[in-house]
Amino acid sequence: MNSTSAQKTIFIAALPFEGGAVSDYFRLKRIPGPLAYFENDANFLAVTGVGKARCAAVTGAALSQFDSHSIGAVVNIGIAGSTDRRHRVGDLLLINKITEAATGRSYFPDMLCATQIPEECLTTVDTVVNEHVTAIPENGLMDMEAAGFYEAASLFVGPHKIICLKMISDHLSNLSKISPVQMRQALLQNMPQVAEYVTAVLQCNAQTNAIELQPDHMAYLNQLKSKLRITQTQYAVLSDAVRRFINAHPQQPLPDVHLTISTKLQKKQRNQIVDELTQQLLC
Amino acid sequence: MTNSRNSCFAKPYSHIYVEQQIAEAPRAIDILNRFGNAEIVRIDTYKQVFNRPKQQFDLQKKSAKIILAKKQPPYLQPFSNQCQKSEFPNAVYVTPALGCVYDCDFCFLHGMYNSANIVVFVNIDDIQKAICKTHEEQNRTPLWVSISYETDLLALDSLGAAVAPWIAFAHQHPNIFMECRTRSSAFHRIAMHSPPPNFILAWSLSPREHAQKYEHRAPRIEQRLRAAKEAIDMGWKVRLCFDPVLNDTHLSDIFQRLFSDTFAQLDACKLFDVTLGPFRMGNDFFKRIQRARPQCDLFYRKIELEPEPFDRAIVKEIQKYVPREKLVLWQSQS
Numbered sequence: 001m002n003s004t005s006a007q008k009t010i011f012i013a014a015l016p017f018e019g020g021a022v023s024d025y026f027r028l029k030r031i032p033g034p035l036a037y038f039e040n041d042a043n044f045l046a047v048t049g050v051g052k053a054r055c056a057a058v059t060g061a062a063l064s065q066f067d068s069h070s071i072g073a074v075v076n077i078g079i080a081g082s083t084d085r086r087h088r089v090g091d092l093l094l095i096n097k098i099t100e101a102a103t104g105r106s107y108f109p110d111m112l113c114a115t116q117i118p119e120e121c122l123t124t125v126d127t128v129v130n131e132h133v134t135a136i137p138e139n140g141l142m143d144m145e146a147a148g149f150y151e152a153a154s155l156f157v158g159p160h161k162i163i164c165l166k167m168i169s170d171h172l173s174n175l176s177k178i179s180p181v182q183m184r185q186a187l188l189q190n191m192p193q194v195a196e197y198v199t200a201v202l203q204c205n206a207q208t209n210a211i212e213l214q215p216d217h218m219a220y221l222n223q224l225k226s227k228l229r230i231t232q233t234q235y236a237v238l239s240d241a242v243r244r245f246i247n248a249h250p251q252q253p254l255p256d257v258h259l260t261i262s263t264k265l266q267k268k269q270r271n272q273i274v275d276e277l278t279q280q281l282l283c
Numbered sequence: 284m285t286n287s288r289n290s291c292f293a294k295p296y297s298h299i300y301v302e303q304q305i306a307e308a309p310r311a312i313d314i315l316n317r318f319g320n321a322e323i324v325r326i327d328t329y330k331q332v333f334n335r336p337k338q339q340f341d342l343q344k345k346s347a348k349i350i351l352a353k354k355q356p357p358y359l360q361p362f363s364n365q366c367q368k369s370e371f372p373n374a375v376y377v378t379p380a381l382g383c384v385y386d387c388d389f390c391f392l393h394g395m396y397n398s399a400n401i402v403v404f405v406n407i408d409d410i411q412k413a414i415c416k417t418h419e420e421q422n423r424t425p426l427w428v429s430i431s432y433e434t435d436l437l438a439l440d441s442l443g444a445a446v447a448p449w450i451a452f453a454h455q456h457p458n459i460f461m462e463c464r465t466r467s468s469a470f471h472r473i474a475m476h477s478p479p480p481n482f483i484l485a486w487s488l489s490p491r492e493h494a495q496k497y498e499h500r501a502p503r504i505e506q507r508l509r510a511a512k513e514a515i516d517m518g519w520k521v522r523l524c525f526d527p528v529l530n531d532t533h534l535s536d537i538f539q540r541l542f543s544d545t546f547a548q549l550d551a552c553k554l555f556d557v558t559l560g561p562f563r564m565g566n567d568f569f570k571r572i573q574r575a576r577p578q579c580d581l582f583y584r585k586i587e588l589e590p591e592p593f594d595r596a597i598v599k600e601i602q603k604y605v606p607r608e609k610l611v612l613w614q615s616q617s
Contacts, residue, residue: 096298096324108300108324108332110339112346114293119322158337203291209341211577240570243577282583 007072009198011045012059012153014145017180018078019047021187025195035061052100052124052148059152066156069212072202073161076149077194079169079183080122080141081129087120087168089178092190093141094197095164097121100147107150110160113200117193122146122166130172141166160205165194211243220254224277228270238274241281255280292346296442298322300332300350300400310405311351314443318349328352333381333398340575343399344386349442354378354404358413362429363565370611371427371460375417377410379403379445380434385466386499388579389527392433394568401439407448414452418459431463437484438467446473453479464524466498468506470514478519483555485522486511488545490537493529497581504541508548515553523549526560526613528597529581535596546604557605559598560613 013019019036022028022045028038035058036047044066048058055076063071080093087093094117098107101123111119121140124147146164153162167187169178213221221242225235245254255277265273299321305311306325315323326332329352359375382401383392404410418426430436430449439445446463450473453461457480464485486507489497494504502510515521523545531537551557562581564572573582601610 096322097326104327106327106331108326108335110343111298111322111348112292112342114291114297121324154336158339159335160339160342200291204342204345205339207291207342207345208339209578210339210575236570240573240577241583243574244583247577 007070007202008039008066009043009072009202010062010066010074011043012048012055012062012074012076012149013045014048014050014055014078014143015180016047017184018187019045020184021191022077024184024188025191037062048145048149050144052126052145054148055145056148056152059149060155063153063156067215068156069214071157071161072205073163073198074153074157075163075165075194075198076146076153077165077187078143078145078167079187080143080146080166081170081172082120082141082168083139083172084120085171087141087171089168089170090186090189091118091168092193093118093120093166093168095120095122095141095146095166098146098150098164099123100151101125105147107147107154108159109150109162109164110158112160113197113204115197115200117165117197120166122164124148141168142172161201163198163201165197211246213239213242213246217242217246217254224274228265228274229267230270230274234271234274237278238281241278245281295345295347296321296349297346298324298348300324300326300329300348302326302329302350302352305351305353305405308353308405310407310443314349314351314403314405317443321349326350329402333396333400333402335397338397338399340393340397340399347382347384348400350400350402352402352404353406354410356413358410359417359428371425373417373421373424374427374429375414376429376432377414378433379407379410379430379436379449380439382433383435384438385435385501387466387501388497388499388572388576388581389529389562389564391564391568393575394564394571395433401434401442403439403442403445411448411452414459415456418456423458426459427462428459429462429464431465435465435467436463437465437469437472440467440469440472447476450476450479450482453482457481462522466501466507468502468510470510474513474517478514478517480520483520483522484511484514485524485558487524487526488541489525489527489529490531490541492537493531497529497579504544508545512548515549520555521549521553522555522558524558524560525601526558527562528559528594529562534594535600538597539600542601542604551605551609554605554609556609556611557601558611558613559601563613 011022013022023038026040026043028040028045031037031039038045046058046062048055096111096119123142125142125144129142150162167190169183221239296318299318301323303325329350332350359377362374362376380403414428436445449461460481462483462485464487466487488504491504511521576582
C-alpha cells in the first residue's frame with residue numbers, strides 16, 4: 001500500500017503466479033527461509049501452496065510473526081472458478097461469504113467499505129471441481145484455500161481486517177487453456193483495484209475509537225507487572241487506564257512512577273500504588 | 284454505495300444477510316424490497332454473522348447491516364434487575380429485533396453484543412403466539428410486555444413496519460399491556476393507527492447537554508418532545524423516561540432546564556406516567572464498553588454501578604411539574 005502507517009498489509013496467495021502478481025506490483029523482496037515470504041515496508045506476502053490445510057498453516061505461521069495491532073489487513077488474493085457464465089475470465093470479485101464445502105461452515109468478512117468491485121460468495125472445495133462433476137455445492141465461485149485462510153486469519157484479527165479477493169480463472173471447464181503466465185498478467189492488471197480497495201479498508205479501520213496499545217505501552221505495562229507483581233485483573237484495569245490516558249493526552253508521556261518502585265514493598269503498599277497510578281492515568 | 288458522512292464506508296444497510304429458512308417470508312420480502320440495491324447474502328443462522336468474534340462495534344456502526352432471521356424460543360424473557368420495577372407482577376420483554384440504529388454511549392447493548400448490525404426477526408406471529416400462551420397460562424391476569432427492550436422499535440420502523448403488528452396485537456388483547464420505549468421522533472410512522480389503551484409509547488429524554496454528548500445519531504430532545512406531544516394529542520398513552528440520569532457537576536441546573544422545557548410543552552396530567560432512572564449497568568457490560576470506548580468519559584469516572592438514591596434536588600424539581608401519583612422513581616426488579 002502507499003500508506004506510511006506502521007501497520008502492514010498481509011497478502012496470502014496459494015500459487016506462485018498469484019503471489020508473483022502481488023510481488024511484482026508492490027516490488028516485494030524475498031525473505032530467505034523455508035517458507036515463501038516476501039515483503040517491503042508496508043506489505044508482506046506469503047505463498048502457501050494449494051489446499052486449505054497448507055493455506056491455513058502458512059497463514060497462521062505468517063501472521064504469528066506480527067503483533068495483532070501491527071496488522072492492517074489480511075488479504076487472500078488468487079484465482080477462482082465460477083459457476084456463473086456472467087462472470088468473465090479476468091473479472092475481480094470481492095468475496096462476502098466463504099463456505100467450506102466439507103463441513104458446510106461459513107465465514108463472513110465485514111463489508112464495511114464502499115467499493116465498485118462486484119461481490120460474490122465462494123465455496124472452498126477439497127478437490128478440483130469441473131462442470132461434469134454433479135455435486136457443485138453452491139452457485140458462485142470455487143477455490144481450494146479461502147476457508148482455510150479465513151479460519152487461520154480470524155485467530156489473529158477481526159472480520160473487519162479480513163479481505164478475500166478472487167479473479168475468475170475459468171468456468172470449471174477451461175482451466176487448462178489459460179497458462180500461469182497469462183493468469184499472472186491478468187492478476188497484475190487487477191492489482192491497482194486490489195490496492196485501492198485495501199487502502200480504503202485501511203482508511204475505514206483507522207477510524208475506530210478503540211485504542212490498540214503500541215509496543216512502548218506494552219513495555220510500560222509489563223514493567224509494572226513485574227515490579228508490582230500485579231494480578232490479571234489489575235493488569236486489565238491498568239491497560240484500560242493507559243488507553244484512556246493515551247486518548248485524553250496523546251502528546252503526554254505515561255506517568256513515570258514505576259522506575260522508583262522498590263520490589264520489596266508489601267502487597268498492601270503495591271496495591272495502593274496501583275490504585276493511585278490508575279487514578280493518575282484516569283485524571 | 285458510499286456513506287456521505289464517512290466517505291470510505293459503505294452506506295448503512297448496504298448488505299442484508301438473510302437466513303435461508305425465512306428468505307420467502309412476507310416480512311423478509313417486504314424489507315428486501317425496501318433495500319433493492321442492497322447486496323443479499325444468504326446465511327444459515329443470524330449467529331454466524333452477529334456473534335463473530337473480534338468484531339469492531341464502532342466501525343460497524345458507521346456501516347451497519349441488516350440481518351433477517353427467525354426468532355427461536357424462548358420468545359419471552361424476564362427482566363434483569365437493572366430494569367425499572369414494573370407495577371405488574373407479570374412483566375416480560377420480547378425481542379422482535381436486536382440492536383439499535385442509534386449509538387448512545389451509555390447503552391448496555393454495546394456491552395451485551397459483539398456486533399452493531401441489526402437483527403430483525405421476521406416471525407413476529409410466533410412471538411405473539413408465545414405471549415398469548417403465557418397470558419393464558421397465567422389465567423389472563425394482566426401481562427406487561429416490553430417490545431422495544433434490546434432495540435428501538437420505533438426507530439427501526441423505517442426498515443419495515445416494525446411497530447404496526449404490535450399495535451394490532453394490542454387491540455386484540457386488551458389485557459396485555461405493551462411498552463414501546465424509544466428515542467425516535469418518527470411517531471408519524473404509526474400516527475395513522477388508532478391508539479390502543481394498553482399500548483404505551485415511552486420516550487427517553489436526557490438533558491440537552493447529555494444528549495449532544497452521548498446520544499449519537501438520536502433525534503434532538505425538541506424533536507422527541509414534539510413527537511410525544513403529537514402522540515398525546517392524538518390520544519396515545521405516553522410515558523416519559525428521564526433515564527438514565529447521568530452524574531454531572533451541574534446536575535440540578537441541567538435537569539431544572541430539561542423539566543422546565545419538557546413540561547412547558549407537555550401537560551404532565553395527560554401523561555401515563557413519568558419515570559426517573561439512574562445510570563446503571565452490569566459490571567461485565569461496563570468493563571467491555573470501557574475498553575471499547577476510551578473516548579467516553581462516562582466510563583472513566585468513579586461510578587457506582589449499584590444506583591444510589593436520587594439527588595433530592597432533582598426529585599423535588601420534577602415534583603413541581605408531575606403529580607406524585609404519576610411519578611415513578613427507579614426501583615430494581617429484584
